[in-house]
Amino acid sequence: MNTARDKDAALRSFEAAWRARPADRIAATRTDAMQRFLALGLPGARDESWRYTNLRALAGRPFVDAEPAPSARASWLAGFCGSAVEIVNGRPSPAAIESVGDPALSIESLRAAIDRDPASLAARLESIGAAESERWALLNRALFVDGLRVRIAGRATAPLLIVHSAESARDDAAVHSRVIVEVDAGAEATIIEHHLGGSGHATLVNHATQLHLAPGASVDHYRVFSSDDRTTHFDALEVVQAADSRCRQFTVAIGGALVRANLSGRLDAPGAEHDSHALLVGRAARQVDCVNAIVHAASRTTSRQTARALAAGSSRVVFNSRVLVEAGTAGASSNQSCRGLLLSPTAEIDTRPQLEILADDVKCAHGATTGRLDPNMLFYLLSRGIDRAAAQTLLIYAFLDDLLTGMSLPGARRAIEDALIGELPGADLLRSTR
Amino acid sequence: MLKISQLRANVAGRSILKGVDLEVRAGEVHAIMGPNGSGKSTLAQVLAGREDYEVTGGSVTFDGADLLAMPAEERARAGLFLGFQYPVEIPGVNNAYLLKAALNAKRKRAGLAEVDAYEFLSLIKAKMKFMGMDESFLGRGVNEGFSGGEKKRNEILQMLVLEPRLALLDETDSGLDIDALKVVAKGVNSLRSAERSIVLVTHYQRLLDYVEPDHVHVFADGRILKSGDKTLALALEARGYDWLREGRVA
Ligand SMILES: Nc1ncnc2c1ncn2[C@@H]1O[C@H](COP(=O)(O)OP(=O)(O)O)[C@@H](O)[C@H]1O
Ligand SMILES: [Mg+2]
Numbered sequence: 001m002n003t004a005r006d007k008d009a010a011l012r013s014f015e016a017a018w019r020a021r022p023a024d025r026i027a028a029t030r031t032d033a034m035q036r037f038l039a040l041g042l043p044g045a046r047d048e049s050w051r052y053t054n055l056r057a058l059a060g061r062p063f064v065d066a067e068p069a070p071s072a073r074a075s076w077l078a079g080f081c082g083s084a085v086e087i088v089n090g091r092p093s094p095a096a097i098e099s100v101g102d103p104a105l106s107i108e109s110l111r112a113a114i115d116r117d118p119a120s121l122a123a124r125l126e127s128i129g130a131a132e133s134e135r136w137a138l139l140n141r142a143l144f145v146d147g148l149r150v151r152i153a154g155r156a157t158a159p160l161l162i163v164h165s166a167e168s169a170r171d172d173a174a175v176h177s178r179v180i181v182e183v184d185a186g187a188e189a190t191i192i193e194h195h196l197g198g199s200g201h202a203t204l205v206n207h208a209t210q211l212h213l214a215p216g217a218s219v220d221h222y223r224v225f226s227s228d229d230r231t232t233h234f235d236a237l238e239v240v241q242a243a244d245s246r247c248r249q250f251t252v253a254i255g256g257a258l259v260r261a262n263l264s265g266r267l268d269a270p271g272a273e274h275d276s277h278a279l280l281v282g283r284a285a286r287q288v289d290c291v292n293a294i295v296h297a298a299s300r301t302t303s304r305q306t307a308r309a310l311a312a313g314s315s316r317v318v319f320n321s322r323v324l325v326e327a328g329t330a331g332a333s334s335n336q337s338c339r340g341l342l343l344s345p346t347a348e349i350d351t352r353p354q355l356e357i358l359a360d361d362v363k364c365a366h367g368a369t370t371g372r373l374d375p376n377m378l379f380y381l382l383s384r385g386i387d388r389a390a391a392q393t394l395l396i397y398a399f400l401d402d403l404l405t406g407m408s409l410p411g412a413r414r415a416i417e418d419a420l421i422g423e424l425p426g427a428d429l430l431r432s433t434r
Numbered sequence: 435m436l437k438i439s440q441l442r443a444n445v446a447g448r449s450i451l452k453g454v455d456l457e458v459r460a461g462e463v464h465a466i467m468g469p470n471g472s473g474k475s476t477l478a479q480v481l482a483g484r485e486d487y488e489v490t491g492g493s494v495t496f497d498g499a500d501l502l503a504m505p506a507e508e509r510a511r512a513g514l515f516l517g518f519q520y521p522v523e524i525p526g527v528n529n530a531y532l533l534k535a536a537l538n539a540k541r542k543r544a545g546l547a548e549v550d551a552y553e554f555l556s557l558i559k560a561k562m563k564f565m566g567m568d569e570s571f572l573g574r575g576v577n578e579g580f581s582g583g584e585k586k587r588n589e590i591l592q593m594l595v596l597e598p599r600l601a602l603l604d605e606t607d608s609g610l611d612i613d614a615l616k617v618v619a620k621g622v623n624s625l626r627s628a629e630r631s632i633v634l635v636t637h638y639q640r641l642l643d644y645v646e647p648d649h650v651h652v653f654a655d656g657r658i659l660k661s662g663d664k665t666l667a668l669a670l671e672a673r674g675y676d677w678l679r680e681g682r683v684a
Contacts, residue, residue, distance in 0.1 A: 375486065380522040380576075383482050384532060384592065385510035385539035394535075398526025398575075 005060050011042060013062035017174075018142055024111075025118035029125055034142035043135055052318040052350055053260055053289045058232065063174035063204055065145065066090070069167040075194045076419060077224065080411025082158025088165050090145040090177035097148075104154035104187065110147040110178060121149070124180055128210055128238040134262060137236035140176050140208040147178040152217075156189035159220075159409065165197035166205050166231060174204040181210065183217035183245075190220040190409060195235070196255070198228035208236040213245035215269070220248045220408045226255035226419060229284060233259045243269035243298075248408055249276040252416055253288045254423050265294040267301035267332075278307040279403050279416070281423055282315025282347060292321040296332040296362075303333075308403045309340040309370075310396065311347035318350045323366075327358040334362070340370030341399050393424055435460045435631050436481075436501075436600055441492035443480050450476045452656035453492065458600070461628040465642055465667060466635045468653030469675050474635045475519050477653075478604045482516035483509050496600070510536070511543040513599030517589040517606045519635075524576040529588070532576050533558060533595050540596060561594045564624070566617050582609040590621040601625065602633045607641035619644030639671040652678055 006012065018034050042059045043050040066089040078084055083100040085107065086093050092109050100107050113121050128137045148162065166175050181191055193209060205227070213219060225233055233256050239247050253259045265274045280288045294303045309317040323334045340349035353366040373395050381391035400420070407413040436458040443451040450473045458464055468474055480487050481494065483506030494501040501509060524532075538548045549557075562569060565587050577585050586606050593601055603622065607615055622632060622645050634641060642650075642664060650666040652659045652675070659678055660666065670678075 376522050377524050379482075379484055379506065380518065380524065381527075381532070382506040383510055383516050383518075384536035384596075385507050385543075386532075386535050387539065388505070388507060390535065391507075394527050395524070398524060401526030 007056070007060050008041075009062040010059045011038065013064065014139060014143065014174075017063075017065050021143075025114050026122045026125070029122040030142045033138050037135060037138045037142060040135055040138070049291050049320065052316065052320075053258065053287060058204070061172060063172050064170075066166065066168045066173035066175045066203065072167045073163070073165045073196055075161060075163045075196060077192055077194050077412060077415050078161055078163075079415065080159065080409065081161035081192060082156070084161040084163060085148065086163045086165065087147065087177055088167055089173075090147065090175045092146060092148055100160070102157055102160070104152055104156045104189070105160060106151045106153065108149050110144065110149055110180070113149040113180075121180075124210065124212070125178075127240065128208060128236060128264070134236055134264065136206050136234035136260075137208045137238075137262075140178055140206050140236065143176040143206075144178040144208070145176060148180070150179070150181045150191070152181065152183045152187045152189045152219075154184075154187055156187075159190035159192050159412075162191065162193045164193060164195045164205070164207060166195075166203045166227065167197055167199055168201050168203050169199065171202040173201065174206065176206045178207065179209045181212065181219070183211070183213045183219055185214040186216040187214070188218045190222075192222040192412065193224070195223070195225045195233060196227055198231035200228055200230060202230045202232070202257075204232045204234075206234045209238070211237070211239045211247065213239070213241045213247060213272075215243040216245060217242070218246045220250075222250045222252070222409075222412060223261070224252040224254070224416065225259045225261070228255065229257050229286065231256045233261070235260065236262045237264070239263070239265040239274065241265070241267050241269070241272040241274060244271035246273045247275070249274070250407060250412075251276070251278045251280075251290065253279070253290070254281045254416075254419055256286065258287045258289070260289045261291070263290075263292045265292070265303065267294070267296050267298060267303065269298045270300040272298065272301045274301075274303040276303075276305045277403055277406055278305075278309075278319060279400065280307065280309045280317045280319060281420065282309070282311040282313070282317040283423060284313040284315060286313075286315045287318075288315070289318040290320065291318075294321075294323050294334070296323070296325040296329055296334065299329045300331045301329070301333075304335045305337070306403060306406065307338040307351070308400050309338070309349050309351065310343065310400070311340070311349050312343040314344070314346040316348045316350070320350075320352045320354075322354040322356070323364065324356045325359050325362050325364070329359045330361040332359065332362045334364045336366035336368075338368040339399070340368075341396065342370060342372050343396070396424055435497060436633075437495045438481075439493050441477070441480070441494060442490045443476060444488045444490055445476055449490070450656055451480065454657055456651065456658060458631045458633060460631055462648045463626065463632045463634065463645065464649045464651065465647040465664075466633060466651045466653050466658075467637065467667060467670060468659075470637075472654050473656045474653050475604050478516055478519075478602045478635060481602060482506060482514065507539070510596075511540050515593050515596055515598035515601045517586075517593060517601065517603040519604040519608070521577045521580075521585040521589055523578050523580070525578045527576045529574055529576050530558065530572040533592060536592065537595055558595060561591055565591050565594070565621055567591060583611065583614045586610060586618060587614065590618055593625065594621055597625070599629065600631045600633070602635070604635045605637060606634070607636055607638065615641065616644060639667050642667050654678070
């Protein structure tokens with residue numbers, strides 16, 4: 001019966017999982033994280049950054065750790081990448097780690113990193129999860145089973161693909177995993193994280209990624225969510241940037257039941273540049289909730305955020321972006337552009353660009369618009385004999401065009417377009433036309 | 435080919451077309467002239483199948499078929515072409531792609547295979563040259579950032595590629611300099627044939643110096659007020675529309 005359900009079942013099950021874990025060499029930081037998480041509880045309707053995503057149903061479900069599982073899936077992003085490492089239910093494959101041959105990259109599992117160098121790792125882990133909106137990252141610090149630590153020391157020859165697959169035959173499995181990427185001064189790399197799987201079960205994936213860029217480092221980072229429609233993702237991405245570093249970030253949500261994607265960026269020193277792009281596709285009953293927070297903590301820092309949200313069926317897409325320019329900085333520049341396209345009367349898009357400027361000398365711009373397909377454009381295409389479904393799909397594509405063409409990797413762009421086509425109405429008609 | 439009887443239509447709840455009668459036979463060129471706001475574009479858009487314009491009475495047949503019962507895309511495939519007074523900019527939809535998709539839609543209805551890519555390119559390049567358009571337009575978004583004159587040329591280019599049975603050209607001549615006007619007229623004249631018909635909606639006599647109409651109609655307040663041959667256009671030019679309105683009252 002409903003009334004008999006424990007509304008804190010999830011919280012209790014996370015606590016139980018934590019107690020059952022054997023202690024490792026970072027037990028102190030894990031304990032600290034768990035205690036803070038338990039004190040805060042799961043985010044509720046009263047939490048500002050969770051206004052749009054209600055976790056009440058999830059909070060009432062107990063979860064168990066997903067068991068280790070064999071490698072299962074091929075990523076459709078593999079074609080143009082160099083090395084690929086698969087992480088199944090949070091555990092990377094040792095053979096895949098071994099096989100990474102790029103001399104600019106050194107990779108180890110987080111388990112190995114914990115054993116080798118617990119103090120420095122613990123310090124790294126703590127930089128994310130401080131904010132209230134990052135409670136899942138806090139839980140992640142307490143519970144992550146494994147993951148990767150990647151160090152980039154030079155110029156990587158090809159993109160590194162990290163495939164996260166969630167594989168479970170039950171409806172209450174939870175996966176907690178983390179990836180830490182440290183980019184040395186002047187080093188360059190492209191990292192692609194692909195989240196897929198789900199096996200048709202209601203899996204919870206709580207993942208965190210940290211990118212730390214030394215002076216002059218340059219990183220392109222992609223995270224693509226294409227899981228099945230029963231998977232729930234909580235994904236926290238942290239980017240910390242030193243002087244003159246450059247990060248181009250692409251978040252693509254085209255799968256999952258719920259994708260909550262946080263991006264927290266810190267521009268810590270002059271000349272740092274952050275450029276983020278979000279392509280958020282809602283359909284059926286999917287909920288996509290993207291929360292960006294960029295902090296300009298130094299002078300002459302630049303951030304750009306571009307989001308395109310598409311909502312069909314009874315889906316809901318949220319794009320919430322906040323830019324903070326700290327006091328004492330000069331010459332910061334920030335731009336936020338968010339556009340939403342509603343494809344059904346029951347879909348919903350909520351966008352909230354926010355600016356908090358505590359300095360005098362800044363250049364900031366933001367814009368957010370949401371609408372439906374333009375009837376004049378549609379009529380023009382129809383009047384040329386174009387099929388109605390194809391015309392609609394063309395216009396949807398046109399809406400996404402600048403975001404797609406802004407992707408730094410042509411291979412990634414093509415693969416993502418192909419996957420997108422499968423998600424859109426009138427897809428087949430479009431396939432032949434590109 | 436086209437027979438319009440007592441056509442009435444509302445736009446945003448307001449009666450705009452108030453009983454239009456017009457017959458266009460194969461091979462004919464008709465010119466419709468009239469003051470701003472009299473409903474000429476509304477007529478053109480209703481004929482092309484714009485859904486938010488509500489037909490409240492009358493009938494239209496196209497080659498014997500009930501035109502008003504067909505959706506817009508079907509009318510286009512059946513051979514009706516509307517050159518827009520204000521061609522729509524569609525950033526992100528490629529101009530060449532639109533042309534190709536439009537041509538293939540028409541071919542499909544006629545039971546023909548899709549046009550060969552190479553054949554299409556040489557066809558379109560020849561037509562562009564004929565229209566004095568740079569090939570770089572192909573790679574751009576539909577009408578995106580085109581000047582007024584470029585947009586009008588692009589409409590004529592589409593018409594030449596699609597070879598419609600009936601072309602409705604809504605003020606394709608307005609905003610053009612004399613050279614552009616000549617190019618547009620050349621395009622229109624090249625399409626003239628015994629099987630095709632052309633309806634020119636225009637404001638000025640100017641275009642009619644280059645494309646000679648068989649019939650001229652004066653459109654005012656949602657209906658055709660007077661019809662005649664090309665001398666009517668000359669009389670209008672000399673005496674203005676008020677002359678007709680007065681004549682009606684008298
Ligand atoms: N989309 C629209 N919504 C409301 N009124 C319109 C719309 N389009 C045209 N009209 C009105 O319909 C009337 C006829 O316009 P139109 O057909 O464009 O005239 P013309 O082409 O002869 O200049 C005008 O009064 C115009 O304001
Ligand atoms: Mg008009």
